[in-house]
Amino acid sequence: MAISGKLVVGCVADDFTGATDVANIFARGGLKATVVIGVPDDDREIDADAIVVALKTRTIAKKAAVEESLTALRWVRRRGAEKFFFKYCSTFDSTAEGNIGPVTDAMLAEIGETFTIACPAFPANARTIYKGNLFVGDVPLNESGMRNHPLTPMTDANLLRVLGPQSKAEICGCYYDTVKHGASAIGEWLATADKGASQIAVVDAITDGDLIEIAKGFKDLKLFTGASGLAYGLTHYLVRDQASPEVPLSLGREGHRAVISGSCSVATNDQVAAMLADHEGFRIDVARLAEGRDVVREAIEWSSGRLGKKPLLIYATAQPDEVKANQRRMGVSASGDLVEKALSEIARKLVENGVNELIVAGGETSGAVVKSLGVDQLAIGNEIAPGVPWVGAMSNGRPLSLALKSGNFGGRRFFIDAWDRL
Numbered sequence: 071m072a073i074s075g076k077l078v079v080g081c082v083a084d085d086f087t088g089a090t091d092v093a094n095i096f097a098r099g100g101l102k103a104t105v106v107i108g109v110p111d112d113d114r115e116i117d118a119d120a121i122v123v124a125l126k127t128r129t130i131a132k133k134a135a136v137e138e139s140l141t142a143l144r145w146v147r148r149r150g151a152e153k154f155f156f157k158y159c160s161t162f163d164s165t166a167e168g169n170i171g172p173v174t175d176a177m178l179a180e181i182g183e184t185f186t187i188a189c190p191a192f193p194a195n196a197r198t199i200y201k202g203n204l205f206v207g208d209v210p211l212n213e214s215g216m217r218n219h220p221l222t223p224m225t226d227a228n229l230l231r232v233l234g235p236q237s238k239a240e241i242c243g244c245y246y247d248t249v250k251h252g253a254s255a256i257g258e259w260l261a262t263a264d265k266g267a268s269q270i271a272v273v274d275a276i277t278d279g280d281l282i283e284i285a286k287g288f289k290d291l292k293l294f295t296g297a298s299g300l301a302y303g304l305t306h307y308l309v310r311d312q313a314s315p316e317v318p319l320s321l322g323r324e325g326h327r328a329v330i331s332g333s334c335s336v337a338t339n340d341q342v343a344a345m346l347a348d349h350e351g352f353r354i355d356v357a358r359l360a361e362g363r364d365v366v367r368e369a370i371e372w373s374s375g376r377l378g379k380k381p382l383l384i385y386a387t388a389q390p391d392e393v394k395a396n397q398r399r400m401g402v403s404a405s406g407d408l409v410e411k412a413l414s415e416i417a418r419k420l421v422e423n424g425v426n427e428l429i430v431a432g433g434e435t436s437g438a439v440v441k442s443l444g445v446d447q448l449a450i451g452n453e454i455a456p457g458v459p460w461v462g463a464m465s466n467g468r469p470l471s472l473a474l475k476s477g478n479f480g481g482r483r484f485f486i487d488a489w490d491r492l
C-alpha cells in the first residue's frame with residue numbers, strides 16, 4: 071500500500087523499454103504503477119502511486135529533449151508527485167552531445183533543487199558501479215557490446231568523465247568506501263558534499279542491498295536519476311508493505327503472435343539466432359529499403375498465411391559490421407529512422423491482420439512501434455525477465471499484450487519462452 075493516497079513518484083523515462091522496465095520495478099516493489107506514452111493532453115483519471123511518462127528523447131536534439139522532459143515533469147508535478155525520477159539507461163546511453171546532463175540540470179532547476187544523484191546500477195542485469203566506473207557483467211562499459219551501439223556507442227566507462235561535459239553542474243563521486251557503510255554513512259557524506267550549488271553525485275552500487283541503503287541515505291532528495299536498480303531501492307521506503315504481485319493481463323487469448331526486432335545488441339543478436347533455429351523469420355534488408363523497395367509490403371505478404379500462435383520473427387537485427395556499413399551509406403540517424411519507420415509500419419499492419427501478442431526488441435524501435443499503434447497507456451503485467459514485463463495496451467479499441475525488450479536484456483531463449491509468462 072502506498073504511503074499516501076496521491077502520486078508518490080513521478081518518473082520521466084527517456085525511452086519506451088526503459089519506461090516499462092522501471093514501471094515493472096515500481097510495481098514489483100508494491101507501488102501501483104502505470105506508463106503513459108508521451109505527456110497526455112487530456113485530464114484523464116489515473117489511479118496510480120507511480121506514473122512513468124515514456125518519452126523518446128535519448129537520441130533527439132538536446133533542446134527538444136529538455137523541453138519534452140520538462141513538460142513531462144510539470145505534468146506529474148501537477149498530479150501531486152513529490153518525488154521525481156529521471157530514468158535513463160543502465161548503460162548510460164547518450165550521444166556524443168548527450169542529453170542526460172542537460173535534462174538533469176533542467177529538472178533540478180525546475181523543482182528548485184540543487185543536488186541529485188546519478189546511479190544507473192542495475193545489479194539484476196549485472197550493471198554495477200565502482201569508483202564512478204560502470205561495469206556490464208565482468209567488463210567496463212566501453213569493453214561491452216555497448217561500444218558498438220548503432221546510435222549511442224559508449225567508449226568511456228567513467229561516468230564522471232561522461233557526464234562532466236554534458237552538465238553545467240559540478241560532478242562528484244559518492245564512492246563505495248562510503249556506500250558500503252550504509253544509509254547513515256551516505257547521509258553524513260551528503261551533509262559534507264552538498265555545497266548548495268548545482269551538483270550531481272555519481273554513486274557507486276554493486277548489490278541490491280547497496281541500492282536500498284543509497285535510497286535511504288539520499289531519501290530527502292526530490293530528484294533521483296538513474297536506472298531501475300535505484301527505483302528498486304526507492305520502493306523500500308516509498309511503500310510500507312512489500313508486495314510481489316503477479317499481474318496476469320487477462321487479455322483476449324485469440325489472435326496471433328509476432329516478434330519485431332530492431333535492436334542490434336549482442337543479447338538480441340543471440341536471441342534472434344536462437345529463435346530462427348525453430349521459427350520462421352523475415353530479415354529486413356536495409357540496403358533494399360534504402361533503394362526505396364517496398365520491403366514493408368514484402369514482409370506483410372510473407373507473413374500472411376504464416377500468422378498463428380507460433381510466433382513469427384521480423385528483424386533488422388544485424389552484426390556491428392553490417393550496421394556500420396548501412397550507417398556509412400546513409401548516415402547514422404537516417405539509417406536508424408528508416409529501419410524504425412519500416413518496422414513500425416510492419417507492426418501496425420500485423421496488428422491489423424490479427425496479431426495481438428507482440429514482442430518488440432529495442433528502445434528506439436519500441437518507441438516507433440508503440441507510437442504507430444496509437445497506444446497511449448500501458449498496464450504492467452507479469453515479469454518475463456528482469457526489466458521486461460508484459461504490458462497491456464489498447465490499440466484503436468483492440469486489446470494488445472506487448473513486451474518491450476531493452477536491447478541488452480533477457481536470456482538467449484527470450485523470444486521463445488516469453489509467451490509462457492503471459
Ligand SMILES: Nc1ncnc2c1ncn2[C@@H]1O[C@H](COP(=O)(O)OP(=O)(O)OP(=O)(O)O)[C@@H](O)[C@H]1O
Pocket residue numbers: 085087088219220221332333334335338356386387388392393396397405406407408409410431432433434435436475476477478
Ligand atoms: N541492420 C541495421 N542497420 C542499421 N541500423 C539498424 C539496423 N537494424 C536496426 N537498426 C537501428 O538501430 C537502432 C537500434 O536501437 P534500439 O534502441 O531499437 O535498440 P537497442 O539500443 O539495442 O535497445 P535499448 O535502447 O533498449 O538498449 C534503431 O534506430 C534501429 O532502427
Ligand SMILES: O=C(O)[C@@H](O)C(=O)CO
Pocket residue numbers: 085087088089091092158159160161192297298433457476477
Ligand atoms: O536501463 C536499461 O538498461 C533499460 O531500461 C533501457 O533503458 C534500455 O533502453
